[in-house]
Amino acid sequence: MPSSSTLPQRRLPLSEWYREAARDLPWRTSQFHHVYGAWGTLVSEFMLQQTPVNRVIPHLEAWLARWPTPSALAAATPAEVVQQWANLGYPRRALWLHRAAIEIVQRHDGLVPRDVDELLALSGIGDYTARAVAVFAYGDRHPVVDTNTRRVLARAVQGLAQPAPPSRRDLALMESLLPASDAESAVFNAAAMELGATVCVARSPRCELCPLIEQCAWVAAGRPDTGDTRRRQAAFEGSDRQARGAVLRMLRDAPAGGVLLSAVLPEWPDAAQRDRAVDSLIADGLAEADGEMLSLPR
Numbered sequence: 001m002p003s004s005s006t007l008p009q010r011r012l013p014l015s016e017w018y019r020e021a022a023r024d025l026p027w028r029t030s031q032f033h034h035v036y037g038a039w040g041t042l043v044s045e046f047m048l049q050q051t052p053v054n055r056v057i058p059h060l061e062a063w064l065a066r067w068p069t070p071s072a073l074a075a076a077t078p079a080e081v082v083q084q085w086a087n088l089g090y091p092r093r094a095l096w097l098h099r100a101a102i103e104i105v106q107r108h109d110g111l112v113p114r115d116v117d118e119l120l121a122l123s124g125i126g127d128y129t130a131r132a133v134a135v136f137a138y139g140d141r142h143p144v145v146d147t148n149t150r151r152v153l154a155r156a157v158q159g160l161a162q163p164a165p166p167s168r169r170d171l172a173l174m175e176s177l178l179p180a181s182d183a184e185s186a187v188f189n190a191a192a193m194e195l196g197a198t199v200c201v202a203r204s205p206r207c208e209l210c211p212l213i214e215q216c217a218w219v220a221a222g223r224p225d226t227g228d229t230r231r232r233q234a235a236f237e238g239s240d241r242q243a244r245g246a247v248l249r250m251l252r253d254a255p256a257g258g259v260l261l262s263a264v265l266p267e268w269p270d271a272a273q274r275d276r277a278v279d280s281l282i283a284d285g286l287a288e289a290d291g292e293m294l295s296l297p298r
Contacts, residue, residue, distance in 0.1 A: 015184065017211035018191030023198070026057060027136075028190075038112035038137035039070055045129045046097045051088055053197075059088050071110045073101035079296035082286055083252050091248060092284055095297075096124025114138045127171070135189055141182045143174035144189040148196025152212075155200060159217035162202070162228040243268065243277035251287060251296050258288075258295025 026032050027044040036043075043063060047056045063084060067073035073081070078095060085094035100122040104112055112133065113119055119130035131142040145153075147163075150170055154163035157173065174192070178185040199206045207213055207223070218224075236242055246265055251258065261278070268274040278294065281287035288297045 013211040013215075014191045014195065015179075015187050018187060018194055021198075022190070022194050023053075025053065026060065033137070036064055036068060038114070038133055039068070040064060041133050041137035042100070042112055042129070043097065045132050046093050046124065047088060049093060049129075050090060055088065059086065067101075069110065070101040070104040070112065073098060074105045077298065078285065079298055082248070082296050086252070087245075087249070089245070091286055093124060095285055099123035100125060112137070114140065116142060135186050139182050139186055141178065141185045142189075143171045143178060144193070145170045145174050146193055146196075148194075148200075149174065149189075149192045150196075151202060152192050152196045152200050155205075155218035156212050156216045159221050159224075159226070161218065161224065161226045164229055240273060240277055240280070243270075243273050244281055247274070247277050247281055248286065251294065254295065256295070258290075258293045261289065261292055261294050264294055 022028065027041060032040055044056070044060055047060055047063075066084060067076060076098065078098060081094045081098045082091055085091050088094075103122050104110060107113075108118070113122075114134060114137075116130045116134050119125050119133055120127070128144065128146050131144045132146075134140045135142050135144050150163040150166065153170065153173055154160040157177075163170075174189075177188070177192075179188055195210065195212070199210050207216070207219055210216065213219055243265075246268070250264060264278060265274050278287065278289075282289055285297055288295050
């Protein structure tokens with residue numbers, strides 16, 4: 001690993017590259033922040049978890065048009081929230097965001113808190129999201145580390161082909177790289193994520209376009225295959241996740257009263273899997289059973 005004295009050399013080329021090459025995304029514009037403030041940042045971060053940017057943008061715009069403030073979302077029903085989430089995937093995020101909105105109204109007078117610990121105390125918010133809101137909405141100086149950032153750190157600093165499993169050490173390493181000023185540290189955080197998302201990608205990284213190629217420990221070592229210890233996600237096709245998604249789609253398209261339990265995906269090839277999907281949706285609060293009927297949560 002390069003010594004700590006060499007780490008600041010990565011700041012200037014990366015931040016300069018970001019200012020020239022960053023994608024034009026809604027949540028990065030001054031207009032977006034003027035209209036939605038920290039709430040817009042929080043909603044975008046919820047939606048971007050494990051979901052591609054191009055899928056998020058139309059959903060984010062529709063969500064914020066309907067619920068432009070935490071107070072507006074807090075007044076919605078769980079059924080409306082799950083309905084609006086549509087096919088974004090991982091629908092528990094919708095319920096967590098709804099609960100977080102209620103907590104923001106009850107604890108913070110409807111204003112998204114700035115303090116990282118107060119953000120962490122809200123439903124569905126972990127280390128990454130809390131720091132992302134504090135940095136990108138409020139401009140505070142914190143390390144922000146997502147999957148893309150971890151991959152950049154692994155290659156450029158540690159000389160690894162892929163990052164190790166997430167660790168608190170990732171935050172400490174990113175902290176050591178941050179510029180001293182709040183504004184420049186926010187740019188650097190965003191730049192590291194952008195580099196990992198567009199250039200230093202998991203497969204077939206585009207090293208010839210990387211602003212860090214001269215300082216990259218992995219490139220200097222000859223881009224060795226150092227293994228990959230990341231946990232693999234199970235295939236979607238044929239999975240319980242696929243069954244859950246099919247049940248939710250049916251409920252979103254159903255009348256307000258729901259559908260008969262006996263009529264839920266009668267042609268699903270694995271009846272036991274379908275029943276597990278129904279039970280897990282009820283347990284997660286994403287569906288509600290009332291007698292013989294199944295519906296979105298009321």
